[in-house]
Amino acid sequence: MTNVFRMTTLTACVLSSLTLTAAKQGNDVGATGYKGEDGLFYQLQSNTLQKGTSKIDAKLQQLAAKKSQDELLDVIIFVKTDAVEKQLKAIDKRYQAQLEDLSKQLKSIDLKYRPAESLSEKQEQEFMQSKAAMMTAQDKQVARATKKELDDIRDQARQEKAKLVEQIAQNKMREISDLVRANGGKIQNQTALNSAVGAQVSAAMLEQIANYPAVTFITVDAKPDYEVNVSVPSARYNTWHSANFDGYPYDFGVVDTGVRENHPAFVGNNFCSKPGSSVTGDHGTHVAGIVISDDATYKGTAPGTDSVIWANSGNQSTTMSNMQWMLSGTCQGPEVVNHSLGYGVADDTDYSVTDAFYDAFVQNYNVMVTKSTGNSGWSDSAPRITHPAPAYNLMAVANMNDRNTTSRTDDVRSGSSSVGPTLNGRRKPDIAAPGSAIMSTNSDWQSEADFISKSGTSMAAPHVAGAIILMEDGGNHTAMAQKAVLINTADAWDSKNTATTSDDGQVSGSHWDKSYGWGYIDMWESHYNRGDYFVSSVIPRNNNNVANDYKLFKGKMYANEKATLVWQRRANFASGPTGNAYNLSDLNLRLYQEGSNVLKDSDFDGDDNVHQVAAAGTMDAVIKVYAWSSSFDGASSESFALATEENFAQVTPPSLQIPSQSFSGTPFTAIPVAVKVRNNGGVDSCSVTVTRGNVSGVSGPTSVSIASIADGGEGVANFSLNAANGSYSIPFTATTTCYNETFTTSGTISLRSQIIILPPSF
Structure with a gap:
């Protein structure tokens, strides 16, 4: 894919435990960073404070x-x-x-x-x-x-x-x-x-x-800012509902202003709130209704959700503490936590000490967090998204205006929706969802209307939270795989990098945009491809052809269809400034036509944990996920999720074999030698070069090229050799460079050259 934004350094909170990635073959690596496959230099951080550096944040000192x-x-x-x-x-x-x-x-x-x-x-x-x-x-x-x-x-x-x-x-x-x-x-x-x-x-x-x-x-x-400024059919959630996927028996978590549990649209839902929590405004009830409302007219995205686990948000520490309570209390644990609030525009740092909490939460508990990007609107150069949207593992959601129609073609972002990228150019937002003039449940329903309209990224984020619950219902129980599928099935939208929305619209293939992220959520497509993903892992780059630092996947792709790779920034429970948020591993993504080493598309970006490629036309595709890092900070392997189209399979690489064969002929005449080469791998090889070793007494071509060999198939390299009288063992090697790896095998052919004396004829 083509990246709109690139960064030259990767910065994080000053105390993050980020040990230096080891040197990579052919790369310029120094004491502070490394050169990525995209040609850019990425700076890494030490896990210790420089001598004399204060433990007190500069902003706090100023305050x-x-x-x-x-x-x-x-x-x-x-x-x-x-x-x-x-x-x-x-x-x-x-x-x-x-x-x-x-x-x-x-x-x-x-x-x-x-x-x-x-x-x-x-x-x-x-x-x-x-x-x-x-x-x-x-x-x-x-x-x-x-x-x-x-x-x-x-x-x-x-x-x-x-x-x-x-x-x-x-x-x-x-x-x-x-x-x-x-x-x-x-x-x-x-x-x-x-x-x-x-x-x-x-x-x-x-x-x-x-x-x-x-x-x-x-x-x-930091104090919170609640990010408020026909969504179910326009984003196509009804496709799931009509197929009997409604969210049961999975659970929704929300940190907000509280949820009015007795709302008529919440009949049938179970609720569990932290002791001492209360309804302090209408924001939280409205957000909850976008997910769980079972009203016939204003139906939520996942109306069959079993339980709602809620607690009040507040200052940053309060919100974090209440999210931790959701997993350790007596309630059923949520599969997703919605976070429709922000803690200041993220123009101060690329990745704050509190952003790291959200990465640890998603990674360690396998619970997605859906975060509103904010309502600070457009900027030509500076990020307007709010903390903790820069966190790697959550889903940062932009606000799409569906114009109150079920058609998607005229939909554009809300002018108030905060744009990215992050301060250092990382790709955020992740996705866009309806968030303008959303009718949902009113906390004051007993004295006012049951449903009221609100707008903002606060309303967009729970649309994605509902999508996560439906993904759970559809059989996808891994947070990074849920993220991969929703991004892969989104429709790419382009802002043309202008503040106006008059020139915005859908584009084909893969495209990340500072307004729309990876695109406009499409729940029809995510429903069809809900199970089309892989969760696997790679070890650090080792520069051999063994398929442990890379994995191959093959299947059919039509024009503009995509594949999306997601992995996580690992952080154990003592994340961020306490010493255990690690450098992001550098994984990359390539797309090939099966049987060809010609690169069709790639994503080499070194600072993001979402990569995407797209097919220009119908093709039998091979997708390669691989490690560019030659060591992983804090781990010996890196897990990832890859979302694809249907009927893809993880496959073994080409595996060549030259079986034993025997040939015979007479001296001083050309002897045809048809060297068989088998491919025992799970994917077609590229063209194969078969090379003959030098043996005294044997002459003729030293190498012959043959076309791609199908997986499980066989190719033949036809040599025409001359040999003096005698028996020979001739070594041959077969080599293919395919999918940016080189595979070689060796074998020996028996050749007998002898003069045949025929008896006289009478």
């Missing part, structure tokens, strides 16, 4: 200077705690077999109603309207029960992980809390996931707290 010494400041104190990454992985491993078995059962049911062949978009629509796509009542019942069992097990695993995280962090956080209280400060909350203590402390206390050995960083506890 404290304006206050009296005894005036209280809202701060977040980050504390160093013990790592728990191995224990979290052990919990995942214990539940893995059960979850995989249940997922396979659901997959087998789903495959019964899928076409065996790859289809064009028009054919896909025709198939989905046919009776062949309609699930039987028995299969619906079995699938529903299996989903409930799977959801219960995942809840159990998440709660176990959350409690472990809290257990590890509690002693250090209590230690700091006691220190704050002893000096006249107040504790607001604690968040175990990133070992953060929200507190009110005086300006005079800051240095004393910063000097405490367990404290790693202190920053401002």
